[in-house]
Amino acid sequence: MARLEGKIVLITGAARGIGAATAKAMQAEGAQIMITDIDQPAAKALADSLGPHVASTALDVRDPASWAMAVEATKARFGGLHVLVNNAGYGGGHIESLETLDQETARQIIDINFLGAVWGHQAVIPLMRASGGGSIVNIASNTGVLTMNGYSVYAATKAALISLTKTAAMELGPDIRVNAVLPGSVHTDMSNLMNMDYETFSSALGGMPLKRAAKPEEIAEPIIFFASDAARHCTGAELLIDAGQSTGIYFQMLPGHPDTPFHKLTQAGPEKMKPKP
Numbered sequence: 001m002a003r004l005e006g007k008i009v010l011i012t013g014a015a016r017g018i019g020a021a022t023a024k025a026m027q028a029e030g031a032q033i034m035i036t037d038i039d040q041p042a043a044k045a046l047a048d049s050l051g052p053h054v055a056s057t058a059l060d061v062r063d064p065a066s067w068a069m070a071v072e073a074t075k076a077r078f079g080g081l082h083v084l085v086n087n088a089g090y091g092g093g094h095i096e097s098l099e100t101l102d103q104e105t106a107r108q109i110i111d112i113n114f115l116g117a118v119w120g121h122q123a124v125i126p127l128m129r130a131s132g133g134g135s136i137v138n139i140a141s142n143t144g145v146l147t148m149n150g151y152s153v154y155a156a157t158k159a160a161l162i163s164l165t166k167t168a169a170m171e172l173g174p175d176i177r178v179n180a181v182l183p184g185s186v187h188t189d190m191s192n193l194m195n196m197d198y199e200t201f202s203s204a205l206g207g208m209p210l211k212r213a214a215k216p217e218e219i220a221e222p223i224i225f226f227a228s229d230a231a232r233h234c235t236g237a238e239l240l241i242d243a244g245q246s247t248g249i250y251f252q253m254l255p256g257h258p259d260t261p262f263h264k265l266t267q268a269g270p271e272k273m274k275p276k277p
């Protein structure tokens with residue numbers, strides 16, 4: 001049996017990237033899906049391509065009134081709601097240092113990545129309860145646990161989202177489960193700022209045990225798990241899916257580190273490492 005048979009799902013930011021890949025994978029698992037995005041034409045084009053069990057509506061996650069309309073549209077189209085995927089996100093370009101990050105960008109990141117998810121939880125609770133309970137899956141990030149230079153406010157919003165996941169799990173159980181998925185580097189518009197193909201993007205990363213970026217459809221898998229009844233005993237959990245990027249620090253002088261130019265130099269022996277006279 002398909003893993004999401006009978007489930008009605010709302011996904012935010014689903015016009016592209018991880019959200020779109022999740023919508024496609026969930027449709028294949030038997031779900032009825034409301035694709036939402038601030039980019040309504042792109043959301044509609046995707047929904048139209050996926051058939052009669054998939055619909056679309058505009059949703060700007062920053063706006064509680066927009067949330068109310070999207071939840072109402074889901075009820076009108078499918079008759080209920082079992083799963084919310086809080087996926088919409090904004091990186092602000094990821095290239096600003098804390099010192100120069102402008103106030104407007106910082107506020108946008110907080111409004112979309114964190115407050116947008118807060119309003120989302122509030123908006124879906126009544127319909128989810130009326131539908132017999134459900135599952136909320138928050139798309140955080142491994143930067144929510146390890147952070148990264150250039151990611152100051154973005155990483156802080158993801159840490160906040162992980163914290164929200166735990167509080168929501170405590171308050172909304174037993175009928176609503178709340179869990180978080182923490183991707184690492186994924187080949188999507190958000191992180192692929194230089195528009196590289198998958199292989200080039202992956203090879204630019206390095207420093208992680210699996211030595212490659214994720215494809216968006218690989219992130220859809222743990223989202224489906226948390227959404228499905230297979231995760232019926234999981235709430236308040238966070239699942240890293242980051243190729244091991246956050247496991248630890250590679251020390252170049254010790255065995256087991258990635259193959260880098262510096263690694264080759266140390267393998268060549270101490271003689272080669274001596275500075276030239």
Ligand SMILES: NC(=O)c1ccc[n+]([C@@H]2O[C@H](COP(=O)([O-])OP(=O)(O)OC[C@H]3O[C@@H](n4cnc5c(N)ncnc54)[C@H](O)[C@@H]3O)[C@@H](O)[C@H]2O)c1
Binds near residue numbers: 014
């Ligand atoms: N790509 C990565 O490497 C990566 C890593 C970790 C976590 N994430 C997280 O995964 C989620 C999806 O990211 P992605 O890589 O697919 O990004 P993406 O940029 O490909 O897609 C994001 C989508 O969100 C929509 N959006 C932006 N602002 C919105 C708003 N106010 N209301 C509704 N929709 C809005 C955009 O229109 C877009 O369709 C985000 O929460 C992101 O932070 C991404």
